[in-house]
Amino acid sequence: MFIEKDNNMNNFWIQCIIKALSYAGVFYDIITFPVYFLIQRPWARRNRSQRVKAKPISSDSTQITYRTADPPREMHLKMVQADIDTLEKVLKYISDTHKDKNCLGTRQVLSEEDELQPNGRLFKKYKMGEYTWRSYVDVEKEACNFGYGIRKLGVQPKDNVVIFSETRAEWMIAAHGLFKHSCSIVTIYATLGDEGIIHGVNETEVSTVITSHELMPKLKCILDKLPKVSTIIYFEDQLVKTDLKGFERIRTFSYSDVIEYGIKNPVAPIPPTKNDVAIIMYTSGSTGIPKGVLITHNNCISTLKCFCDVVDIFTDDVLLGFLPLAHVFELLAESVGLLTGVPIGYSSPNTLIDSSTKIMKGTKGDASILRPTCITAVPLILDRICKGITDKVNKGSPLQKAIFRYCYDYKCKWDRRGYDSPIADHIVFRKISRLLGGKIRLIISGGAPLSAETHEQIRLCLCVEVCQGYGLTETTAASCVMERYDMSYARVGAPSSMVDLRLVNWEEGNYRVTNKPFPQGEIVIGSESVAAGYYKNNELTKENFFEENGRRWFKTGDVGEMHADGVLKIIDRKKDLVKLQAGEYVSLGRVEAEMKTCPIVENICVYCDPSKHYCVALVVPNEKMLMEMAENLNIHNLSFEKLCSSPIIEKTVGKELTEHAKKCKLEKFEIPAVITLCKETWTTEGGYVTAAFKIKRKVIQERYKEEIKRMYAS
16 A cells, blocks of 8 residues: 555656646747747758659559659769769779778777676677778779689689678678679578578579688588589688688688789779679568579669669768678668768677677677768668667656656657757757767668658657668669658658659559559559569569560569659558458558567567458567566566466467557457467578568468467467
8 A cells, every 4th residue: 555655656746747847848949949940940841841752754544653853963963974884883983082081891809708697607799999991992902802813713704603691891892893803793691591592502503602701600501502612712700710621522712812812813804784784682582482683783873873862971971881781772772872982880780789799798889889870771670779769768767757758759749840859859869879879860771661650769769860762672672762851751752763663553452543542553663773583583574574665664562652742652562461251451561560569579470361350460579578567467487488378478468469559550350369479589590581581471370380270269
């Protein structure tokens, strides 16, 4: 009873403090409004946000095609004037333009030491130094030498060469060294499963694989299944010498060896033409076997022009690179930075922030040392940042939580009117932005749709612009990109400057261009950035690609809605649409995107049996949130695995998901009626998610088929 009285008393005082803050806020608004109105010019911001960004250029009752209303920008025009039509010419141009400016940075690893954890276990942690930099001239020279060296080892112009490595400076340099001799790089994700690696290497018939010290053991395990591979080049580790046992049947060379061979054995480069294949990029394979997409130099240059026309990158920016360079989005986003003369510092998820798994306690993560102004990200990473912020706020006192909520709502209210909130930023939100170094101004998100809740929370809490884009590997990314002044959420921007975007009726899903208030339909992309097709798969190429009036088009399978200002919203996906017994359609991807914004959800896979009238879900819960839920239910001393098996916990999580789904305005038939809590985290190594963090639906459904049967039997 006394505790209850104390709690009531605490709540009373908290309410009094928040009410006093509200009155102070009103007084502050009255005093500062004229100043902010004149300085911040919110009407101009709203006008820029609402202006028409794309217009229809043709339409009928079955389809409508849109094109940007904006002219090309300065960098686009410079590329045209300089006749830059290949990635090989890009490197020459940036070397001549930016010369001795910092280009690619790698952080020094000084040592690896054991660190005692509170639970008594020892973890290996890095003691790290500063970033060391290669200049633009250095990068050009090193790429030349690598190209010479790899020719010395027998690689010929037009050969395919695999790059199977984590993101790092040497990845980018090796790729450009190969471009100088008209070689095609075959990109394979470092986190791809063994079957995917074997398929990509064997299908492209490569004899040379470029990899890293960390991935050599993985290659050794599958070497017997790669009969045509005769040469492996590996990027060295900063601390440990690479173990070459088990590679006796093939030639192995370090990256440094190849550079030395190149210095001693220069040869005439064989520059590519714009229609040569630059990259055979294996998609992450969310369904079936990964497909190799044929991306030409012209495709890449077209996308670079698109990026330069929308994304605002400045010469004093610093870009942090940690997403896979084997993903076309990251590769070309970094290339835009290089065109502008922006230094790129490399990182990894293990060393990114101060609390990352390999960072020694009391030392700084890469973001704190580099202090980047721009980063690229995928929605899953931003979702995790949001959950991390929420978790940290929830650990505060009731008063701290109430003040944070008040400041968040205050900032949200004024932001929607076009105003900044400098006092709230200074007192509350700038502290959160220090998570990524404290100077971040722009986050470019791609790879999957970003939920409105995550978009807004990241933008407000980190005090950054969040620029969301839309594209596929088959369209060389960047088919649509949000502009910096767009104040909306859950939209992916207008068609890029080199793109025609078409909506085509999809009768089965009831999506038509005649729908009101906005046209809807399957998204079809026409552009110079549309890929040449799929490697050794003419049937699938014919199914998804076509030519029309001299322009190449790709059927995306995504369903979009075009708003009055010419900005696209992704509303569905044809392959994710399942028709239930009663005739209702459930978009699995849309439901999952909404449910992922629930704090208890780490990952989720929704399943619909067409013969049933409801859907079910497999949920990977957030461990911390699950433990807190158990404490609140007076369930103690149970492991995470046992909590996932608890009927009480499962029922409570189910109720929380249902309430969250209702807040997200999902229909009753879209809300999972039964759930199963999964004890196993879905990782790329386990084969459950792609390298772009999209779930592999078929793999998950096969792994949990008994659980799915149980849910429907219940």
